[in-house]
Structure formats: C-alpha cells, structure tokens
Amino acid sequence: xxxxxxxxxxxxxxxxxxxxxxxxxxxxxxxxxxxxxxxxxxxxxxxxxxxxxxxxxxxxxxxxxxxxxxxxxxxxxxxxxxxxxxxxxxxxxxxxxxxxxxxxxxxxxxxxxxxxxxxxxxxxxxxxxxxxxxxxxxxxxxxxxxxxxxxxxxxxxxxxxxxxxxxxxxxxxxxxxxxxxxxxxxxxxxxxxxxxxxxxxxxxxxxxxxxxxxxxxxxxxxxxxxxxxxxxxxxxxxxxxxxxxxxxxxxxxxxxxxxxxxxxxxxxxxxxxxxxxxxxxxxxxxxxxxxxxxxxxxxxxxxxxxxxxxxxxxxxxxxxxxxxxxxxxxxxxxxxxxxxxxxxxxxxxxxxxxxxxxxxxxxxxxxxxxxxxxxxxxxxxxxxxxxxxxxxxxxxxxxxxxxxxxxxxxxxxxxxxxxxxxxxxxxxxxxxxxxxxxxxxxxxxxxxxxxxxxxxxxxxxxxxxxx
Numbered sequence: 001x002x003x004x005x006x007x008x009x010x011x012x013x014x015x016x017x018x019x020x021x022x023x024x025x026x027x028x029x030x031x032x033x034x035x036x037x038x039x040x041x042x043x044x045x046x047x048x049x050x051x052x053x054x055x056x057x058x059x060x061x062x063x064x065x066x067x068x069x070x071x072x073x074x075x076x077x078x079x080x081x082x083x084x085x086x087x088x089x090x091x092x093x094x095x096x097x098x099x100x101x102x103x104x105x106x107x108x109x110x111x112x113x114x115x116x117x118x119x120x121x122x123x124x125x126x127x128x129x130x131x132x133x134x135x136x137x138x139x140x141x142x143x144x145x146x147x148x149x150x151x152x153x154x155x156x157x158x159x160x161x162x163x164x165x166x167x168x169x170x171x172x173x174x175x176x177x178x179x180x181x182x183x184x185x186x187x188x189x190x191x192x193x194x195x196x197x198x199x200x201x202x203x204x205x206x207x208x209x210x211x212x213x214x215x216x217x218x219x220x221x222x223x224x225x226x227x228x229x230x231x232x233x234x235x236x237x238x239x240x241x242x243x244x245x246x247x248x249x250x251x252x253x254x255x256x257x258x259x260x261x262x263x264x265x266x267x268x269x270x271x272x273x274x275x276x277x278x279x280x281x282x283x284x285x286x287x288x289x290x291x292x293x294x295x296x297x298x299x300x301x302x303x304x305x306x307x308x309x310x311x312x313x314x315x316x317x318x319x320x321x322x323x324x325x326x327x328x329x330x331x332x333x334x335x336x337x338x339x340x341x342x343x344x345x346x347x348x349x350x351x352x353x354x355x356x357x358x359x360x361x362x363x364x365x366x367x368x369x370x371x372x373x374x375x376x377x378x379x380x381x382x383x384x385x386x387x388x389x390x391x392x393x394x395x396x397x398x399x400x401x402x403x404x405x406x407x408x409x410x411x412x413x414x415x416x417x418x419x420x421x422x423x424x425x426x427x428x429x430x431x432x433x434x435x436x437x438x439x440x441x442x443x444x445x446x447x448x449x450x451x452x453x454x455x456x457x458x459x460x461x462x463x464x465x466x467x
Contacts, residue, residue, distance in 0.1 A: 006031040011077055011171040011224035015118075018076035021065065025058035025076025029120055032078045036122070036169040043167060044144045045160035047083045048091050049123040054078060057120040064118075072118025074231060079114055082161050082175040083124040084131055085215060086205060087111050094208070095127040095138035095157075097335040098326045109202040109239070110174060110215045110232040117231045122170055125160030129337040130208050130319050131176060133157065133391055133401030134184050134381075139337055143388050146189060148430055152385040155185030161218055162189040172219040172228055178209045179315060180380075180408025182216040183420035187380035187433025190422040190459060192450070193218045194225040197441050198415030199243035201229075202236035208322040209315050210241070212412040222421070222450045226250035229443070253447035258292050261449060264299030264373035271306035272406030274382040275395065281432045285423035286377040288457035289449065299373060302410060303365055308403045310358035311413055313350040315402070320344050339391045339401045359413050366414045370439045375449050378407050380420040380433035407435055417443045419450050422459035 006028060009017065017023045033051050040046060064071040081087050084094055086104035088111075093099045111121065129138045136144035136159025144159040146152040147167035154163040158175030162185030165173050175182045177195045186193025195216045207213035217228035229250040236242045265286050267279060274282070290296045320331075323344065327334045331344050369376060382404065386393040391401040403409055411418045417440075420433040436453070438446035 003031040003034055007035050007168040009171065010221055011219050012227055014171050015073070015075055015077050015227070018061065019071065025061035025120065026055065028076050029054050029058040029078055032122070032170055039167050039169055042145065042150060043147060043163045044142060045125055045164040045169060046080070047093055047124045047126055047141055047160070050090060050121065054120040054122045057115070061118050061120070072116065074114060074227070075118035077119045077172065078122050078170050079119045080122045080125045080161055080164050080170045080173045081111060082158050082173070083127050084176045084207070085111060085174060087121060087124060090124055092124070093140055095129045095131070095140055097140050098323070100140055108215070109204055109236040113231050114174070125158070125164060125173065127159060128156040129340055130322065131157035131178055131181055132319060132337065132340045132343070134180065134405050135386065135391055135401070136160070136163070136185070137388065139335060145388060146385050148189065148385070151387055152430065153188065153388050153390070155188035155385060157181040158185050158218065162186060162191060165189070165191055165218055165220060172217060172224055174228070174232070175216055175218050176207070177214045177216045177412065178207065178212040179311065179402045179412050180405040182214070182218055183380050183408050183418060183433070183435060184405055186218055186420040188385035188431060190431035191218055191220060192222055192225050192419065192421055194229065194419045195411070195417060196229065196233060196443055197243070197417045199239070199241045200245065200248070200443065201232050202234070202239035202242040204236060204238040209318045211314050212311070222447070222454050223251065223254060226254055226447055248443055250443065250447055253444045254451040256448040258289065258294045258449055258452045261289070261294035261445070262372070262374045263289050263294050263296045263449070264369060264376050265296055266299045266302055266376050266378035268301040269406040270301035270303040272382060272396070272404070274379040277426055278379050278381070278383060278432050281423055281426070282377070282379040282434045285434045285457050289377070289453055291456050292452040294449070296377070299369060299376060302407070303362070307358065307362040307410055307413055309350065310355050310362060311403065311409050312347070312400070313355045314359070316343055316347045317349060320347055343400050362410060362413045366410065366416060374438070374445055376437040378435050380407060380435040382406055384426045384428070384430035384432060411437055414440065416440050417446050419446060421450055421453055423457060424459065
C-alpha cells in the first residue's frame with residue numbers, strides 16, 4: 001500500500017493490518033507523519049508533534065510482533081492527544097500563554113492505557129484556551145482550520161483532534177468534553193465523537209472543570225471509537241469521580257439489534273433553535289433508525305428553562321479559579337483569549353446550594369425523558385461550522401462562546417453518554433452531525449444505536465478541500 005492508501009484506512013483496519021503482518025507499525029507511522037508534514041501548515045492541528053516518539057513506539061510494536069508476542073489491541077495505531085490531556089515529557093499548554101512552558105510529568109490514565117495497548121502517540125493537538133469555546137483558536141497557537149473548507153473552524157475545543165482525523169493525518173484522536181468539546185468538532189468535521197458516562201473514562205490530573213469534564217475518543221466511524229473505548233474505560237483511583245465498573249465491551253455492542261428501541265426526536269432545546277437546514281437533515285437522519293426496527297416519535301423540548309446558569313457557574317467559576325491560581329487576580333492584565341477574558345469578567349459567583357439545585361433540576365428533567373425513551377436524537381449543533389474568527393455564529397447572538405451549543409452542554413450537567421454522528425453535508429458542503437443520547441451508564445444501548453444508524457445512514461469517506 002502507498003501512503004495515501006494507508007492513510008485512508010480506518011483505525012480498526014490499521015490495527016488489523018499491523019497484527020496480520022500486512023504492514024509494519026513503522027511503515028504506518030511514517031505514512032501518517034508524511035501526510036501530517038504536508039497538511040499541517042494549512043491546518044495547524046498540533047501544538048507539539050512528537051514524530052520521534054511515535055516512530056519509537058511503532059518500532060517497539062514491530063519488535064513484539066517479530067518476537068511472537070501480542071502487540072496489543074491497538075497495535076501500531078497512531079493516536080493524537082488533545083493538549084488538555086497529559087502526555088508525560090511533552091508540553092501541556094492547555095492552549096494558554098499562561099502554560100506555554102508547562103511540561104507534563106506523567107501520562108494521564110487514558111494515555112497510559114493507549115500506550116499499553118500498542119498505540120503510537122503522535123503528539124499534542126490544539127485546543128481553544130482552557131477548552132473555553134466551541135471554535136478552534138487560541139492566543140498561543142492561533143487558528144486551526146477545518147479540512148472541509150479552510151475558511152471555517154473545525155469546532156472546539158478539541159479542534160486539532162478533529163481537523164487531524166478528518167484530514168487523515170491520524171486515524172483516531174483523544175479529546176475532552178466539558179460542554180460538547182468532542183461532539184462539537186465531530187459534528188463540524190464529519191466524524192464520530194463519543195462522550196461516555198461521567199466517570200467512565202478517568203480524568204487525571206484534575207481538569208480545570210472537574211465536575212463537567214470527560215476524556216473522549218474521536219474517529220471516522222463507530223467501530224473505531226468503540227475500539228478506543230474498550231482500552232481507555234475503567235476505574236482509576238486517582239480520579240475521585242471514576243466509577244467502579246465491569247468492562248464496557250464496546251465492540252461487542254455494535255452488532256446488537258435495536259428492534260423495539262424507543263427513540264425520541266428532540267427538535268427543540270426549549271431555549272435555542274437549530275438552523276432550518278441542520279434541523280431538517282437531522283430529522284430525516286433520525287428516521288433511519290426506524291428502518292432498523294426502532295420506533296421514532298417526537299419528544300417534548302429538552303427544557304422549559306435554560307440550564308446554562310448551572311453550567312456557566314461550574315465551568316467559568318472553575319476556570320476563573322484556575323486562572324487566578326496561575327496568573328493572579330488581575331484578569332484584565334493577563335494574556336487571555338478576549339472572549340474568555342470577557343466571560344470571566346462578567347462571571348458572578350452563584351451560591352453552591354443554588355448551583356446544586358439547578359443541576360439537580362436539569363438531571364431530573366433529562367431522567368423524565370428517559371422514562372419514555374431509550375435514546376434521544378437531536379442535532380448536535382444548531383449550525384454547521386462558522387467561519388474562522390467567529391466565536392458565536394449569526395442568528396445565535398446573546399450566548400457565550402460555549403452555551404450557543406444548546407444541545408451539548410446539558411449532557412455534561414447530567415453526565416449522560418452522548419455521541420455525534422455525521423449525517424451528510426449542507427448545501428455549502430459542510431458536515432452536519434446528529435447527536436444520540438442514552439440513559440446514564442447505558443453506553444451499550446448507545447453504541448448499538450449508533451452502529452445501527454451508521455449502517456442505515458452511511459456517511460462514508462468524502463472528499464475534502466485538503467485531501
């Protein structure tokens with residue numbers, strides 16, 4: 001296989017080829033690194049590219065295979081890691097000038113598990129500052145661009161992760177999600193982004209937003225994210241929110257039938273609307289599940305009142321504490337993203353008991369919907385990708401740089417598992433994503449539904465501007 005053929009392989013296919021000795025892990029790494037060298041100047045996906053480390057890991061996989069040893073379930077798979085997640089020995093900047101020289105002392109649990117499974121970490125990908133907005137730029141790294149159209153954002157905050165996977169610079173990526181940050185760029189880049197139940201994937205060292213943050217995989221199809229989930233899920237005592245759990249066995253869920261599954265179509269968040277083109281594409285796509293044996297019916301709006309009061313306090317209050325611990329109390333003097341600085345300046349602390357009640361109200365509302373449905377379906381985002389340099393797109397003014405993501409952040413408040421799936425392209429040629437959400441702790445149903453949807457409504461590999 002030539003380089004283009006190798007880079008077109010899914011993550012599952014890469015691992016299968018390496019394990020079957022059809023190609024060496026080193027050859028795979030070289031192909032993806034070569035593509036990265038060609039496309040990185042246009043896209044700006046990496047904060048730190050660790051080509052040497054990736055090739056070293058690939059060589060170790062090849063040596064194990066040559067010795068007849070098991071190279072692991074991710075043998076030779078290149079995986080990028082978002083710069084909010086620690087990779088020992090590499091910079092961990094959080095997309096912020098405040099942390100520009102920070103070096104992680106140890107791997108995060110998810111990175112440890114990827115390495116043990118035979119993955120080759122390619123480096124650290126770009127993020128908006130401290131994961132603080134739904135688009136892909138920061139004062140430290142500048143603008144990351146969408147490979148579908150370089151004039152548009154890949155979304156955020158897992159911007160480099162999404163742009164790199166969409167451009168086939170890497171077959172899979174590890175990102176984070178505190179308000180939608182894996183699902184938003186997955187939607188904007190035509191990818192699958194899966195946020196598991198809160199605590200299913202351990203987070204350590206602690207996130208700047210510890211009560212909201214998830215570590216999450218992104219890839220080009222459902223089988224690929226399941227492959228990563230089977231490696232990165234599981235209890236870790238270093239994370240106080242980590243849940244004791246039986247193995248998820250994600251890959252085994254992909255062929256389970258969804259006959260009789262009750263799907264509720266949510267057309268309205270109750271406090272924000274999706275653009276007409278996005279809404280119609282997602283409505284039609286959700287009906288694909290009916291062809292698989294599920295029943296699809298209209299659900300009531302997510303909420304009667306916006307739950308962003310609780311989310312904003314938990315998110316911006318936590319970030320404000322983190323920023324002040326590093327840069328001091330004079331926020332105006334700090335070299336922060338302008339939108340983040342404005343949001344922090346506007347932020348006024350809310351009493352913890354008030355936040356707790358608001359969050360509980362949101363959780364109870366979502367639980368009430370799952371008394372009627374097994375899965376909820378809705379647009380992931382209200383729009384397709386905005387142009388670069390735009391924090392909040394036209395028609396959605398009056399929101400901050402994250403909470404215009406009406407359909408994503410409520411499920412960080414509740415902790416429910418959620419996945420964004422590509423459904424097609426807009427008239428302007430930009431991807432549209434459908435979000436499926438399941439009950440708290442029920443990734444198995446969500447994975448089965450996602451796989452069934454993908455089979456009935458395949459997105460496939462589409463041509464992109466940079467491809």
